[in-house]
Amino acid sequence: MPGFELQFPLALLLLLAAPFFLVLRRRTRRKLSYPAIIPEMAALRPGFWKRHYNGIFFTLVYACLVLSLANPGYSKETVEEFIESKWLFLALDLSGSMKRPVSQSSDQTLGDLALDGIHAFIDMRRDDDYIGLVAFSSYAKLLAPLTFDKNLLKAKLDLVRSKNHSRIYRELGAGGGTNASEAVWLSLSAFFSMLPEENRLSVEQIAGMREFLLGEPGTLLDIPQKIRTAALGTGMAVILFTDGRIEPTQRAHVRSGALPNLVNIITLMKAVGVRFYIISVGGEVDEAVERAMQPTVGEPAVGRIFVTSRGLDREQVEEVYREIDILETNRNLTRITLQPRWTRQVLALLGFGLMVLHLLLRSLPRLRKL
Amino acid sequence: MKPPYRFNILLKHPPRNDMAGDWAGFDRGTGYEFWGLRKYLPGDSWSRIDWKACARSGELHVREFLRDSAYNLLLICDVSCSMHFGNKFAMTRDLAVSLAHAALRSNNPCGLLLFADKVLTWLPPSAAPRQFHRIVNALQQAPAVKSRQTCLAPALDYAMKRLSSCLGVIISDFHTDLGSLKNLMDAADRRFPAHEMVALHVLDDVEYQLTDIDGGLFTLMDVESGHQMALDLSDFQKFNALLRRERERTVRVLSGVGIDSAVLPVDATDIQARVNTLFARRLAARV
Numbered sequence: 001m002p003g004f005e006l007q008f009p010l011a012l013l014l015l016l017a018a019p020f021f022l023v024l025r026r027r028t029r030r031k032l033s034y035p036a037i038i039p040e041m042a043a044l045r046p047g048f049w050k051r052h053y054n055g056i057f058f059t060l061v062y063a064c065l066v067l068s069l070a071n072p073g074y075s076k077e078t079v080e081e082f083i084e085s086k087w088l089f090l091a092l093d094l095s096g097s098m099k100r101p102v103s104q105s106s107d108q109t110l111g112d113l114a115l116d117g118i119h120a121f122i123d124m125r126r127d128d129d130y131i132g133l134v135a136f137s138s139y140a141k142l143l144a145p146l147t148f149d150k151n152l153l154k155a156k157l158d159l160v161r162s163k164n165h166s167r168i169y170r171e172l173g174a175g176g177g178t179n180a181s182e183a184v185w186l187s188l189s190a191f192f193s194m195l196p197e198e199n200r201l202s203v204e205q206i207a208g209m210r211e212f213l214l215g216e217p218g219t220l221l222d223i224p225q226k227i228r229t230a231a232l233g234t235g236m237a238v239i240l241f242t243d244g245r246i247e248p249t250q251r252a253h254v255r256s257g258a259l260p261n262l263v264n265i266i267t268l269m270k271a272v273g274v275r276f277y278i279i280s281v282g283g284e285v286d287e288a289v290e291r292a293m294q295p296t297v298g299e300p301a302v303g304r305i306f307v308t309s310r311g312l313d314r315e316q317v318e319e320v321y322r323e324i325d326i327l328e329t330n331r332n333l334t335r336i337t338l339q340p341r342w343t344r345q346v347l348a349l350l351g352f353g354l355m356v357l358h359l360l361l362r363s364l365p366r367l368r369k370l
Numbered sequence: 371m372k373p374p375y376r377f378n379i380l381l382k383h384p385p386r387n388d389m390a391g392d393w394a395g396f397d398r399g400t401g402y403e404f405w406g407l408r409k410y411l412p413g414d415s416w417s418r419i420d421w422k423a424c425a426r427s428g429e430l431h432v433r434e435f436l437r438d439s440a441y442n443l444l445l446i447c448d449v450s451c452s453m454h455f456g457n458k459f460a461m462t463r464d465l466a467v468s469l470a471h472a473a474l475r476s477n478n479p480c481g482l483l484l485f486a487d488k489v490l491t492w493l494p495p496s497a498a499p500r501q502f503h504r505i506v507n508a509l510q511q512a513p514a515v516k517s518r519q520t521c522l523a524p525a526l527d528y529a530m531k532r533l534s535s536c537l538g539v540i541i542s543d544f545h546t547d548l549g550s551l552k553n554l555m556d557a558a559d560r561r562f563p564a565h566e567m568v569a570l571h572v573l574d575d576v577e578y579q580l581t582d583i584d585g586g587l588f589t590l591m592d593v594e595s596g597h598q599m600a601l602d603l604s605d606f607q608k609f610n611a612l613l614r615r616e617r618e619r620t621v622r623v624l625s626g627v628g629i630d631s632a633v634l635p636v637d638a639t640d641i642q643a644r645v646n647t648l649f650a651r652r653l654a655a656r657v
Binding site for chain 2: 029030031032033034035036037038040041042043044045046047050051365366367368369
């Protein structure tokens with residue numbers, strides 16, 4: 001039996017007392033006095049079963065009760081084969097620069113082009129992939145949490161199309177900055193809040209973790225134990241689309257409060273295994289960020305930077321997303337689960353059942369002991 | 371103590387020979403068998419004065435005689451543990467007292483021997499007026515026995531060595547080894563035995579036959595030996611048949627050594643008739 005174990009093995013010592021109880025039972029058994037037992041009476045002795053069924057049942061019930069105290073357990077191995085479900089967050093830059101037209105003859109903005117690429121990417125993905133949307137400029141906004149409802153995602157994407165003039169589009173466009181680090185952090189926070197309950201971080205823990213990301217690059221990150229044991233990152237990725245400068249610190253505008261350092265965030269993503277793809281239109285990627293994205297010796301790369309020219313067209317965008325789709329291919333996974341199964345209840349019920357059966361047998365006229 | 375039964379004790383065999391003395395008892399009294407001489411005491415009948423002895427000694431001597439009797443009754447009572455089961459011992463006492471009363475009433479000496487694995491109490495036969503009370507007292511104060519077995523043969527041997535002839539009534543449940551009786555009784559003359567023996571089987575109801583049992587498994591414990599045995603009495607008729615066969619075997623063995631038997635269940639209402647019938651049948655069987 002795989003993974004056999006006893007919760008309280010010392011309880012088995014009680015089995016040693018069984019012979020004592022049997023002898024005690026035998027000695028205290030009710031006996032009828034009789035003037036003389038003659039050897040010929042041996043012909044009327046009951047058979048083995050009738051003679052010993054009491055002792056047999058007592059031993060079985062006692063053993064069941066002792067075993068239920070010891071509580072034996074075994075691990076039930078469950079093998080599941082399934083296709084990996086990816087958790088993808090798409091972060092879209094909606095700063096002022098994204099409002100520029102793709103070409104002089106076109107009324108389509110760069111932002112719309114990016115949205116078309118994301119639209120196509122959503123269609124490429126499997127139905128059970130979780131996809132979330134974050135739009136950002138000077139600040140980040142969660143457009144859609146992780147969901148596999150593609151219609152919802154597309155509806156959310158339409159909200160930030162230039163032609164729709166939605167309130168979110170106007171608000172985000174008004175900022176003008178490129179706060180990519182905030183957007184990536186928001187995506188990571190969404191991942192953390194979607195973890196199973198035993199690994200899920202509270203709001204305070206996420207906020208505390210953010211404090212560590214504010215420092216200079218190279219600061220020692222304090223990753224909560226819950227995240228370390230969550231096997232986070234398997235199949236998780238953040239895809240950042242921006243045409244602004246990707247740099248570790250904010251430089252373009254002033255805002256109150258500190259911002260997370262992108263290099264720190266990339267380090268965190270490396271540590272927890274979340275992949276990170278940057279689609280940088282114009283190629284203004286800071287060296288520190290580039291270095292952070294480089295794989296260290298013996299470790300896989302955290303992701304990849306796709307640098308495109310400013311003269312971007314729809315084909316190019318979709319090509320990049322196709323490439324990301326290939327990089328984030330859903331794998332066939334096998335999950336082996338060892339689930340502990342304790343047998344206390346079964347044994348206790350068995351003992352109780354045997355006890356009831358014993359009482360029933362004792363009440364039969366042919367097996368009644370007097 | 372008033373005897374509960376009135377028995378008519380009859381001998382199967384006549385006195386062993388025709389010579390005087392066979393009718394003699396063990397006590398001095400009015401009879402024909404000379405016992406001895408003693409000095410004259412005031413109140414003695416002058417007809418008893420032995421003049422020859424007076425002439426020889428110069429003092430008055432009177433003759434004493436043995437009291438006449440038809441038999442010497444010896445009550446051989448089992449007081450082992452098994453006899454204290456249920457009301458067996460009470461019935462034994464009643465039987466012994468009644469038999470003693472019957473014997474003493476007809477001027478026959480009566481003695482008592484209590485035994486278990488050995489002889490415990492011995493009262494020699496006597497026809498004295500106080501003998502009845504001695505017997506009653508001895509039965510009431512029967513010693514508590516802790517023996518693990520019952521041995522009849524040593525008790526019979528003990529009695530035979532002390533009495534030249536007697537009518538022995540063995541009151542017991544006969545849960546004993548009867549094999550040794552054969553050698554003991556074979557030594558006696560089977561035609562005119564000096565020691566006539568009669569067996570009264572005092573049995574409790576459960577020894578006689580089981581009734582009103584729904585069946586089931588019982589663990590019996592021998593009150594005497596402490597031996598235990600589990601029995602399946604689902605079909606208690608088998609048990610009754612076994613008891614019956616065993617009792618018949620005991621009666622047969624006793625009969626084989628010249629001891630006639632009567633089975634007396636404790637709850638039987640015709641004890642007196644059964645015992646009297648036994649004596650009557652023995653007498654009839656002699657012819």
